[in-house]
């Protein structure tokens with residue numbers, strides 16, 4: 429990982445991608461910034477978030493950014509921290525559910541990533557491998573996530589696909 433490298437971990441739910449991404453960040457010297465897009469809408473998610481916080485330990489500083497992820501990346505980049513974004517999937521779904529301008533938000537994210545002068549590691553769920561969802565919102569989500577993944581992967585220096593705790597290097 430170089431000073432301003434961009435690394436992208438893409439994989440299924442519970443594939444191990446968060447652990448692998450965290451280990452990569454923790455192997456570096458420097459301050460660690462965790463940008464969380466998840467929101468505790470119910471007790472199960474609150475519980476999961478609490479466990480993740482404990483597992484990450486005191487070296488990490490966490491910022492919640494369910495919507496304004498590009499600004500959060502820009503702030504951390506100024507500080508020169510190692511930035512881990514978990515995850516683009518929930519960010520996309522948060523934007524869709526809040527009726528935000530998705531193409532504009534995605535363009536702002538790509539601009540923030542291109543401008544960042546610090547190592548950034550991004551995590552996202554590959555949700556596009558199943559059959560066509562039968563509701564319109566799910567299809568909109570799947571298409572938006574797929575398009576974003578292509579753009580992030582094009583910008584990234586390194587891209588891993590994660591399955592069963594193992595990585596396949598795509599780029």
Ligand SMILES: Nc1nc2c(ncn2[C@@H]2O[C@H](COP(=O)(O)OP(=O)(O)OP(=O)(O)O)[C@@H](O)[C@H]2O)c(=O)[nH]1
Nearest residue numbers: 441442443444445446464465466477480490514515
């Ligand atoms: N708000 C908030 N969300 C968090 C925090 N820690 C983790 N999360 C969210 O938890 C989610 C990841 O957790 P899981 O759903 O258990 O992981 P997963 O991606 O399915 O599983 P793996 O592939 O094994 O990483 C991400 O969407 C994060 O945003 C936190 O401190 N605050």
